[in-house]
Structure formats: structure tokens, C-alpha cells
Amino acid sequence: QSQLVESGGGLVQPGESLRLSCAASGFTLDYYTIGWFRQAPGKEREGVSWISNTGGNTAYADSVKGRFTIARDNAKNTVYLQMNDLKPEDTAVYYCAAKIGFRSYYPANYNYWGQGTQVTVSS
Secondary structure, eight states: OOEEEEEOOEEEOTTOOEEEEEEEESSOGGGEEEEEEEEOTTSOOEEEEEEOTTSOOEEEOTTTTTTEEEEEEGGGTEEEEEEOSOOGGGOEEEEEEEEESSOOSOGGGOSEEOOOEEEEEOO
16 A cells, blocks of 8 residues: 655744654655645645655745755655744644655645644744
8 A cells, every 4th residue: 555654743842843754655755756735723734845756856835944954865765854943833734745747836736645743833
């Protein structure tokens, strides 16, 4: 069964860091663009960061630019999201998603999704 599994979420204080992981099983991520999305209670799912299949092209939402870094290790079939200087407004369930081809800002264009990992930033 092909699936994505996120891990690394938790409860942190403002200014602290977390690293999320997105591991694939049942298929190889080599050919897939990966996007990280998040969804806060009562809000729509929004894109946070994207990385091309080779890792050579990355993009970030304005709200996280300069604080978050996306990376991938295709040998480990895993994508990471390093989140620094976390803010209360970063609180959400974070999802990773995979698609063939160029990145898309629209969740509906992704073929595979993980179950999500909760990130809570609170003092």
C-alpha cells in the first residue's frame, strides 16, 4: 500500500524549532514533487513549502519564508521540513503530499497525502 507518514510534530514555545519528516512507503519519492500543507481549526488547508523531485527547486509561502527550510533525502525516501522561530500562528496540522510534475499550490492536485502531524506553538 502506497502511503506517506508524517512525524515530528509536538508542542513548543514561541521561538523554538521542530523538524517534520515525511516518509514514503510502497513507492519511491524520486519522481514526485512534495508539498507541505497545513490546516488550522476553522481554516482552509494552505500550502507552506514545496520541493521538486530532485531537490533543486524549492518554494515557500510568504508567511514562513526565512524561517522554514524544506529538504529531501531520496535515498531515505523522506522529505523534511525544518521549522525555526515558530510562532503561535504556525499552529496547525501539517500534511505532506506528493504529485508528479511541477509544484501546485492547490491541494486537489496531489495524489498522495499523509495523515498529518499536529504542531502547537504556545507559551
